[in-house]
Amino acid sequence: MAKTLVEHVRAGLDAERGAALAELFAALADAAKQIEARIRTAPLSDALGAFGHTNVQGEQQQKLDVFANDAVIGAMRALPSVGAVVSEEDDEPVVFEGKPDARFVVITDPLDGSSNLDVDVNVGTIVSVQAIVAGEDARAAALKPGTQQVAALYVNYGPATMLVYTVGKGTHAFTLRDGEFLLSGEHLAMPEQGPYYSVNEANAADFPQAVRSYLTKLRDGSMGAKYGSRYVGSFIADFHRTLLKGGVFLYPGTAKAPGGKLRLLYEANPLAMLAEQAGGKATTAGDANGGEVRRILEVVPTAPHVRTTLVIGSTAEVSAFGDVAAAAASQA
Known part of the structure; x- marks a missing residue:
């Protein structure tokens, strides 16, 4: 049993x-x-x-x-x-x-x-x-x-x-x-690269340029495959699929919420730990003005309900986002 x-x-x-x-x-x-x-x-x-x-x-x-x-x-x-x-x-x-x-x-x-x-x-x-x-x-x-x-x-x-x-x-x-x-x-392994990306694209016009550029790469095949879009709008459902199937979930900042909307302590941190233990990665998405991309688990919280941006999922997709964000920052 x-x-x-x-x-x-x-x-x-x-x-x-x-x-x-x-x-x-x-x-x-x-x-x-x-x-x-x-x-x-x-x-x-x-x-x-x-x-x-x-x-x-x-x-x-x-x-x-x-x-x-x-x-x-x-x-x-x-x-x-x-x-x-x-x-x-x-x-x-x-x-x-x-x-x-x-x-x-x-x-x-x-x-x-x-x-x-x-x-x-x-x-x-x-x-x-x-x-x-x-x-x-x-x-x-x-x-x-x-x-x-x-x-x-x-x-x-x-x-x-x-x-x-x-x-x-x-x-x-x-x-x-x-x-x-x-x-x-036991010992779940997130695929190194996955077929799906997950983000609320209704807000795309308010995303930072780095996020918009990254989404274009996912859609146009320049990362080796064209990705399908899957977005439930329930974080657990979207993350659970990403954990098992691979890909990436993004919750970037917008003009209305430049620092993001997910809570660091009881949403981003625990799921980042689970992702990393399954071979995945989790970083911030910078902020609405670009901003530094950091490993989520290294962010020091300042209050119990502090919010964050988030990019979480397979190593290939999260690393690629970091590269796109770094390139955008160097051109700013």
């Missing part, structure tokens, strides 16, 4: 670290099962639609955003090892008092892509885990570059519900069956 998530985590780490992370992942998996069950019946249970509030991002909260946030925070609150949760849905970190031995801060987008729920498109849960070291408060523990992440995972609620995780030793996939996440893909 296929290994369970907990068995796989324990087997890949030393006894102490494996036990702590296995407990954490088991709790996150339980929260994901609650979210999955609510999503499956949402059209029948008045669980769709707006909740009536906006979050710190200024985005309209969906009813399932609130449910997912409560599920993740509730699961983390019960663990002695988790000292705080930083969530997209909360203005400030949710700090759990009375946990002197807390080792982790969990940073999460509890329900990524929730605006797509009304039309039954894949959504997901994204998690980054950072360590608490002696003397750190929750905010300081969260505000570290992605290179210091202890673990990262996402859950893709689709035709099959899949959990994909890394603890820095490869990227591994599990599929939910009969209430258990079972190993369905």
Whole structure:
């Protein structure tokens, strides 16, 4: 029988670290099962639609955003090892008092892509885990570059519900069956070059020149093949396809959002770690004026909800973007 998530985590780490992370992942998996069950019946249970509030991002909260946030925070609150949760849905970190031995801060987008729920498109849960070291408060523990992440995972609620995780030793996939996440893909390898690019081209007129030039290269065959366009508009769905099939996902800056719109801590960082562990790459896309292209995991966050541009995917495509951006900068 296929290994369970907990068995796989324990087997890949030393006894102490494996036990702590296995407990954490088991709790996150339980929260994901609650979210999955609510999503499956949402059209029948008045669980769709707006909740009536906006979050710190200024985005309209969906009813399932609130449910997912409560599920993740509730699961983390019960663990002695988790000292705080930083969530997209909360203005400030949710700090759990009375946990002197807390080792982790969990940073999460509890329900990524929730605006797509009304039309039954894949959504997901994204998690980054950072360590608490002696003397750190929750905010300081969260505000570290992605290179210091202890673990990262996402859950893709689709035709099959899949959990994909890394603890820095490869990227591994599990599929939910009969209430258990079972190993369905070990040491995933993102193709070095892929057939698809993914970007919201409705905003192309507002993209930096380097991004527009790069998209032209993808379309005209100058990178060795003509690419197909695939864009779901749910980050998890687009990334999951890119992880398995290869290619590139871009979220550049625009005139309206020059620094990008994805959140560094709980969207870009965890997926960048998963991409790199599968052999891919992740960088910034500069900004609306060009700007420096940097490895996402080396960006130092300045606030819990700081935003970023993003280019993530196969090595060939992400490296090619860096070359195009460098050439554009030299001509500016």
